Amino acid sequence: MAQAKSLVDLDKAHLIHPLTHPRHFETHHPPRIIVEGKGVMIRDLDGREIVDGFSGLWCVAVGHNHPKIIEAVTKQMNTLSYFTSFHGVSTPPSIELAAKLAGMFDPSYNLTRAWFTCGGSESNETNIKMARLHWALQGKTDKHKILSRRYSYHGMGLATTAATGIFPFHINMDPLPEGFVKVAAPYCYQCEFDLEYPACGLACVKDIEEVIEEEGPETIAAFLAEPVIGSGGVIPPPAEYFPRLREICDRNEILLILDEVITGFGRTGTMFGHEHWGGIRPDMLSLAKGLSSGHIPLGACVVRADIYEGIGTSQDERLPLMHGFTYMNHPVGCAAGLANIQIIEEEGLVEKAAQNGDYLQERLQSLTRYDSVGDVRGMGMLAAVELVADKETKMPIEPENTAPEMLVDLCWEKGVFIRSSTMETVCIAPALIADRETIDRIVDTLDESVQEMEQKLLK
Ligand SMILES: Cc1ncc(COP(=O)(O)O)c(C=O)c1O
Numbered sequence: 303m304a305q306a307k308s309l310v311d312l313d314k315a316h317l318i319h320p321l322t323h324p325r326h327f328e329t330h331h332p333p334r335i336i337v338e339g340k341g342v343m344i345r346d347l348d349g350r351e352i353v354d355g356f357s358g359l360w361c362v363a364v365g366h367n368h369p370k371i372i373e374a375v376t377k378q379m380n381t382l383s384y385f386t387s388f389h390g391v392s393t394p395p396s397i398e399l400a401a402k403l404a405g406m407f408d409p410s411y412n413l414t415r416a417w418f419t420c421g422g423s424e425s426n427e428t429n430i431k432m433a434r435l436h437w438a439l440q441g442k443t444d445k446h447k448i449l450s451r452r453y454s455y456h457g458m459g460l461a462t463t464a465a466t467g468i469f470p471f472h473i474n475m476d477p478l479p480e481g482f483v484k485v486a487a488p489y490c491y492q493c494e495f496d497l498e499y500p501a502c503g504l505a506c507v508k509d510i511e512e513v514i515e516e517e518g519p520e521t522i523a524a525f526l527a528e529p530v531i532g533s534g535g536v537i538p539p540p541a542e543y544f545p546r547l548r549e550i551c552d553r554n555e556i557l558l559i560l561d562e563v564i565t566g567f568g569r570t571g572t573m574f575g576h577e578h579w580g581g582i583r584p585d586m587l588s589l590a591k592g593l594s595s596g597h598i599p600l601g602a603c604v605v606r607a608d609i610y611e612g613i614g615t616s617q618d619e620r621l622p623l624m625h626g627f628t629y630m631n632h633p634v635g636c637a638a639g640l641a642n643i644q645i646i647e648e649e650g651l652v653e654k655a656a657q658n659g660d661y662l663q664e665r666l667q668s669l670t671r672y673d674s675v676g677d678v679r680g681m682g683m684l685a686a687v688e689l690v691a692d693k694e695t696k697m698p699i700e701p702e703n704t705a706p707e708m709l710v711d712l713c714w715e716k717g718v719f720i721r722s723s724t725m726e727t728v729c730i731a732p733a734l735i736a737d738r739e740t741i742d743r744i745v746d747t748l749d750e751s752v753q754e755m756e757q758k759l760l761k
Pocket residue numbers: 420421422423424426455456457458528532533561562563564590591
């Protein structure tokens with residue numbers, strides 16, 4: 303107990319927690335210290351067994367502490383713990399993982415070039431720079447703007463913060479880099495045009511066309527989009543959305559960068575999110591999270607081969623590709639990635655996520671009987687519940703963000719970990735290995751917690 307107390311004190315005294323208000327953290331609840339994980343379960347410092355209903359942070363696809371990843375990482379650490387990949391040097395796991403990814407997409411997409419980062423932000427930062435480089439080397443230096451959607455989340459670097467469409471992330475961060483332009487999101491529940499799908503004719507897609515027209519297609523390098531918006535409140539698009547977006551990008555010579563940091567590796571019930579809509583060809587892909595199931599930091603950028611090769615043809619021979627992080631193509635991270643993908647394939651986790659994901663979505667729908675549950679949405683093992691004060695006006699329960707945070711706390715007290723987002727939602731994303739019993743436990747706990755939350759906030 304003495305040890306437990308000192309960890310709490312040391313955390314409060316020294317550790318900075320992301321997305322946590324410093325003063326709120328002091329007074330709200332003691333740090334929730336997680337000491338062990340196995341499969342879908344985690345254990346806290348007090349010895350409580352908790353169901354991880356959020357895969358850590360949408361990442362632990364194969365479950366916590368998977369023995370095969372631990373084995374692969376340990377073996378690689380004992381063989382070669384680190385080496386650079388700058389200046390044409392490499393290591394076997396990074397080569398093998400790049401080759402593995404190259405075979406995971408429709409061959410006609412030509413997505414056969416990859417490099418590895420430490421996470422999603424680095425992957426998006428890298429792809430944004432590659433898109434600019436691609437056009438600049440063709441003499442189109444004006445073609446530098448990045449389009450993205452309101453409610454999107456792309457990371458914490460300066461470019462990725464600018465690309466992110468959740469505006470609280472922009473507060474007090476000025477000046478953000480220029481050239482990041484926002485368009486409407488396919489957020490049907492709170493449509494910014496006050497229209498109803500399908501009668502709207504996809505006004506959000508028309509908005510994209512209008513913004514491209516206003517900005518000038520000759521100034522736009524890329525459109526950056528998550529197949530299903532994640533942190534912005536889990537927002538799946540209507541079926542025609544991405545086919546139309548792909549066509550608009552083609553017509554205007556705009557690269558489509560798909561941010562599959564959450565949706566990659568089975569989360570939505572297909573290996574990659576873009577496979578849902580008749581195979582939308584991405585020009586570049588940003589991956590992370592489910593790539594290593596969070597066991598070790600790992601992200602990836604997968605790029606159309608001709609984009610990469612075009613740099614080789616056009617760039618002055620004396621100037622190398624002027625981008626790279628110390629830990630790019632990390633051998634231990636890549637060994638984890640290889641083992642993780644093998645597990646996903648061998649254990650049939652994509653199919654499992656599709657089947658159990660349908661069950662999760664169906665069970666969550668029952669929550670719409672509550673006055674405060676305005677919308678339940680998602681795909682596969684990725685879901686959100688949006689809370690409202692009134693289903694007619696869809697206004698939030700006051701004070702803002704209190705209801706989702708309270709739900710997270712109530713679930714935690716009952717032994718289930720989920721997450722709130724700033725968009726008045728709680729998000730649910732269990733590991734792909736979660737069975738129906740685990741899903742029942744998560745949904746039943748959430749159900750009880752909604753009742754309690756309503757009693758506290760609405761009555
Ligand atoms: C869609 C998306 N892109 C990028 C990121 C940033 O990834 P990271 O936190 O690994 O830098 C995230 C993280 O949640 C994400 O959800």
